[in-house]
Amino acid sequence: MLALAGSFVLLSGCSDSLAAPGIGASAQTTDALGVLPTDADVYGMTNLEAARESNALEAALGDAGLGLVNGRGSSDLDEFVRLTGFDPATDLDRIYVAGKEGDNARGAFVAYGRFDRDRIEQFITTQDEAEFEATSIDGLPVYITTDDDGHRAGFALASDEMVLAGDEQTLRGMLNRLGGARSAPSPELQALFDRVTFPDGAWFVARLDGADLDMSGSDNPSALAAQAADGFVVSMAFEADGVPVRAFLSTKPEASSDDVADVVRGSLAAARVGLKDQPAVLDVLDRVEVDSDRDGVLIEGYLTPEFFATAQQ
Incomplete structure (x- = not known):
């Protein structure tokens, strides 16, 4: 049960703050x-509430749920839900993350849902095996754990x-920024946020590293496309009968976007050959359009739904 409480500790992070109005008008997005x-080099959001309402996902995934909000609970999970009133399968609505590339131990996490703070706090503080140090920051309850390396x-x-x-x-x-002044993203980052089709x-x-463009040493289509890019965006919507996906690969100034588009088309053609028995x-691959x-x-x-069902097998 301690591990379930500790699931809030997913990532660890960076500095300063962010506001990106181009990514949508949601109050939760603005706050997060x-x-x-x-x-951060990487930002992401999943609207779990919308995903739960997708008939396509429900039909394809069934009791498997949505990963960390798996509907197939263990006895520990059942006990956690009973004592806290918090069920991750139904009470998590949105998750936002940010991380620094190449340093998996640093990132940040914001979750929205329904949390009974009194019951959750009581659950954590009464666990015999609890390893959380209860404290407060700016008047808010905080729970800190220390791993074997002192992190x-x-x-x-x-x-x-x-x-x-x-x-x-x-x-x-x-916590210091919560309700305080917010900084605007860089123009480069804002340009990527503006490419999100389904906010x-x-x-x-993702902001990719600024390594010099050099395609001479590789003939792998995916590697060639990655070398030519300085940013990547993908977004999707959860509809009743499927999930539309839009992606954008921001190319470096020295790269030709037309050439990179051809590389992506070549990669898709190769994938079709390798997956001809699926x-x-x-x-899904036949529906992809590249421009x-x-x-x-x-992209x-x-x-x-058939794709999701196949992915579950």
Whole structure:
């Protein structure tokens, strides 16, 4: 049960704050990006509430649930739900994350849902095997744990609707920014956020490293496309009969977006050959459209219920 309580401690983080109005008008997105660090390389959001309402996902996944909100509970989970009133399968609505590339121990996490703080706090503090140190930051209850290497991370129950998590330094920074001044993202990052097509479904934005473009040493299509890119965006919506997906590969100034689009098309063609015995996957690949503009490569696709069912096998 301690591990379930500790599931709030997912990632650990960076510094400063972020606001990205181009990514949507959701109050939760505005608040989450206002406390997440600005110097992360990767940002993401999943609208679990919308995903739960997708008939396509429900039919395909069934009792398997949505990963960390798996509906097939153990006795420990059942006990946790009974004592706290918090069921991750139904009470988590949105999850936002930010992370620094190449340093998995540092990132930040914001979750929205329904949290009975009194019951959760009582559960954590009464566990015999509890390893959390209860404290407070800016008047809010915070729970910190220390691993064998001395790394301290924790989570804060900011309200009955919001939980923050990260390493101790990042968590303090997030709590200090909660309700405070917010910094704007860099123009480069904002340009990537503006490419999110479905801001209220699920999205992932990555700033890629600035390594010099050199395609001479590789003939792998995916590697060639990655070498030519300085940013990547993917977003999806959860619809009744499937999941539309839109992706954007931001190309470096020295790369030709038309050439990179051709590389992506070549990669898709190769995938079709390798997956010819999987009709549900081939159907998805046949729906993919690739185009380019002056800033990069645009990719459109559609994930069917049959695709999700195949992925579960």
